[in-house]
Amino acid sequence: MPDQQVKKTSCQYCSNMCGVLVHVEDGKVVRIEGNREHPLSRGFVCERTRIAPKWLYHPDQLMYPLKRVGQRGEGKWQRVSWDDALGEIGQRLLKLKQEYGPETLGFFEGTWRGNDYWPRGRFATLFGNPHNIFAPGVICGINDMAINMAVMGDVTTYAVDTPRSNCVVYWGADPSESSLRNWAAVRRIQRDRGVKVIVVDPRQTKTADIADIWLRIRPGTDTALALGWLNVIINEGLYDKEFVEQWTVGFDRLKGRVQEYPPEKVAEITGCPAGQIEAAARMYATSGPSSMPYGVAIDQLGLNGTRTEQCKIIMRAICGYLGVSGGHLITRPGQPVNGGKFVTEAELTRMDLLPMEARRKQMGFDVCRLVSLKGWSLMSEHLERVYGVPAPVTVQIQAHTTMLWRSILTGKPYPVKALIGWGSNPLAWAGNVKLVYEALKSNNLDLHVVQELFMTPSAQLADYVLPAASWMERDLCTNMMDFGSLVQAGEKAVPPLGERRDVYEFFRGLALAVGQEEHWPWKTLEEVSEHRLKPTGISFREAVDRCVLFPDTFDMQPWKQTGFPTPSGKVELYSSILEYLDY
Numbered sequence: 001m002p003d004q005q006v007k008k009t010s011c012q013y014c015s016n017m018c019g020v021l022v023h024v025e026d027g028k029v030v031r032i033e034g035n036r037e038h039p040l041s042r043g044f045v046c047e048r049t050r051i052a053p054k055w056l057y058h059p060d061q062l063m064y065p066l067k068r069v070g071q072r073g074e075g076k077w078q079r080v081s082w083d084d085a086l087g088e089i090g091q092r093l094l095k096l097k098q099e100y101g102p103e104t105l106g107f108f109e110g111t112w113r114g115n116d117y118w119p120r121g122r123f124a125t126l127f128g129n130p131h132n133i134f135a136p137g138v139i140c141g142i143n144d145m146a147i148n149m150a151v152m153g154d155v156t157t158y159a160v161d162t163p164r165s166n167c168v169v170y171w172g173a174d175p176s177e178s179s180l181r182n183w184a185a186v187r188r189i190q191r192d193r194g195v196k197v198i199v200v201d202p203r204q205t206k207t208a209d210i211a212d213i214w215l216r217i218r219p220g221t222d223t224a225l226a227l228g229w230l231n232v233i234i235n236e237g238l239y240d241k242e243f244v245e246q247w248t249v250g251f252d253r254l255k256g257r258v259q260e261y262p263p264e265k266v267a268e269i270t271g272c273p274a275g276q277i278e279a280a281a282r283m284y285a286t287s288g289p290s291s292m293p294y295g296v297a298i299d300q301l302g303l304n305g306t307r308t309e310q311c312k313i314i315m316r317a318i319c320g321y322l323g324v325s326g327g328h329l330i331t332r333p334g335q336p337v338n339g340g341k342f343v344t345e346a347e348l349t350r351m352d353l354l355p356m357e358a359r360r361k362q363m364g365f366d367v368c369r370l371v372s373l374k375g376w377s378l379m380s381e382h383l384e385r386v387y388g389v390p391a392p393v394t395v396q397i398q399a400h401t402t403m404l405w406r407s408i409l410t411g412k413p414y415p416v417k418a419l420i421g422w423g424s425n426p427l428a429w430a431g432n433v434k435l436v437y438e439a440l441k442s443n444n445l446d447l448h449v450v451q452e453l454f455m456t457p458s459a460q461l462a463d464y465v466l467p468a469a470s471w472m473e474r475d476l477c478t479n480m481m482d483f484g485s486l487v488q489a490g491e492k493a494v495p496p497l498g499e500r501r502d503v504y505e506f507f508r509g510l511a512l513a514v515g516q517e518e519h520w521p522w523k524t525l526e527e528v529s530e531h532r533l534k535p536t537g538i539s540f541r542e543a544v545d546r547c548v549l550f551p552d553t554f555d556m557q558p559w560k561q562t563g564f565p566t567p568s569g570k571v572e573l574y575s576s577i578l579e580y581l582d583y
C-alpha cells in the first residue's frame with residue numbers, strides 16, 4: 001500500500017486562493033481537489049489545479065542554485081551551493097552599497113501569492129534601500145489601490161460581495177477568463193434570481209454576451225463614460241443623499257464638473273449610444289445593491305486610468321454601495337482575531353526605520369507621486385490613525401520601472417548596480433522590451449540575482465539563478481498583503497524539491513549574508529507564522545486545520561465609529577491628497 005496523505009492549503013496560482021486538498025502518495029503530489037470545508041471557496045477549484053502535479057514535476061523546474069560562468073545570456077552555468085551563492089552575493093551587495101549607497105539596489109517581482117512580500121520589504125528597509133521595487137503591479141492594480149487610498153483611505157476593490165448583488169458591473173473586466181470563481185458566482189445568481197449585468201468593454205467577451213447592457217466603448221474613453229454616468233446619477237437625484245451629506249466632501253465641485261458631460265456629448269466621445277449610457281447609469285444606481293468587481297484594464301489606460309478609477313470609487317460611495325451586503329466591503333488590518341492581533345506585513349516591513357530622507361531616494365519619488373513613497377507617506381498617517389497598526393505597504397507602493405532601466409544604462413538619476421528578481425520576468429511584462437534587454441545585458445549592471453521556478457528569458461541574463469519553492473512546497477499564513485484581518489493558512493504538501501527554498505528563506509539568507517542577523521530570529525516560515533499568530537493564541541497547526549481565521553467581529557460600516565482614513569475623515573470626492581500631489 002502506498003503511503004497516502006492529504007494536505008490542506010490554498011491554491012496560489014491566482015489571487016482567489018481557493019482552498020484545496022492536495023493528495024500526496026509516497027511523497028509525491030498526485031491530485032488536487034477543492035476543499036468543501038473551506039469557508040471562502042467551498043470546494044470550488046478551476047481547471048488549473050488539474051494540471052498542477054504535471055506542472056510541479058515538469059523537468060524544466062529549477063532544482064539547484066546556478067552561477068553564470070559564460071557571458072550574460074550565453075547559457076553557461078555552474079552548479080553552486082546556497083551557502084556559496086549567498087555568501088558571494090552578500091559580499092558584492094555590501095561593496096556596492098558602500099560605493100553607491102543603498103539605493104543602488106533594485107527589486108523586481110511578480111505576483112506570487114501568499115506571505116511572500118514582507119521579507120523583501122524587511123530586507124530592503126534594513127539595507128537602507130528606498131524600496132526600489134519594480135513590478136507589473138503598475139498595470140495590474142497598484143494604481144487602483146493607491147487611488148482608493150487617496151480618495152477614501154480604505155481599499156474596497158477586492159472585497160466585493162457579488163453573490164448578494166442585484167446588479168454587477170464589469171468595467172474592463174472579463175471574469176470568464178480571469179476570475180473563474182466570480183464568473184461561476186455571477187452565472188449562478190443570474191440563473192437563480194436574474195441579477196442584472198452591465199459590461200463596459202470594447203471587446204465582445206463571454207461576459208459581454210451574458211450582459212443586460214453591453215457598452216461597447218471606444219478604447220481609452222472610460223473617464224468620459226464614468227462622468228456621463230455620474231451626470232445622470234446626480235442630475236436625476238439617484239444617489240444616497242444622507243451618505244453624501246454626512247460622509248463626503250467636495251460634492252458641489254463634483255456636481256459642477258459632471259455638467260460638462262451630458263449623455264449626448266459622452267456618446268460622441270465614447271461611441272456608446274446616449275440612451276444606453278443613461279439606462280446603464282440608472283440600472284446601476286437604482287437596482288442596488290450593485291457592485292463593480294476589480295478589472296485590470298483600467299490600470300492599463302495610462303493617465304485616463306486614474307480618473308476612471310476615481311469616478312468608480314465616487315459612484316460606489318455616493319450610490320450607497322460601501323459597507324453593504326451585495327456591495328463593497330470595508331476590510332481593515334489590525335482587527336482582533338481570537339482576542340489578539342495577527343502581526344501584519346507592514347509591522348514586519350518596519351517602514352518606521354526608513355527615514356524620509358532615505359524614502360526620497362526612491363526611483364520616481366517625485367514622478368509617480370501617488371504610487372511612490374511620496375504619496376504613501378502622506379496617506380499612511382491617516383491609515384494608521386484609523387487602523388491602529390502600521391499602514392499597509394507591501395504591494396501598495398512602487399518605484400518607476402522605466403526609470404530603472406534607464407538608470408542602469410545612464411547612471412541617472414543615480415546608478416542602479418544590483419538587481420534582485422523573484423518570481424518575475426520583466427522581459428515578458430515590462431514595456432519597451434528592447435530597453436529592458438539592453439539594461440539586463442549591460443556591463444553597468446554589476447550584480448543580477450534571480451530566484452525562480454523556471455529558467456525564464458530574464459533569468460537567462462542573470463549572474464545567479466536560485467531555485468524557488470512553489471506554493472505546494474511552502475507553508476502559508478497570510479492576511480493577504482494587509483488588505484484585511486482575515487487570515488488564511490495552509491501547510492506545504494511536500495518538502496521543497498531538490499534544493500528549492502521558499503522566499504522567506506531566500507531573503508533571510510541574503511539578510512544574514514549582509515549582517516542583518518539580529519532582525520531575522522525566525523529560522524523558517526513556520527516559525528514566522530507562529531510569531532505572527534502568537535497574539536491570537538492560535539497555533540499554526542490549528543490555523544491550518546481551520547483554513548481561515550475570521551476577525552472576532554466585522555463591522556460593516558466601521559467609518560461610523562472611526563471616520564474614513566483620509567485627511568478629512570470622509571470620502572473625498574475632491575481629493576486633498578491628489579491636489580497636494582498636483583494631479
Ligand code: SF4
Nearest residue numbers: 011013014017018046
Ligand atoms: S481560481 Fe483556479 S487558479 Fe485561481 S486560486 Fe482558484 S483553483 Fe487556483
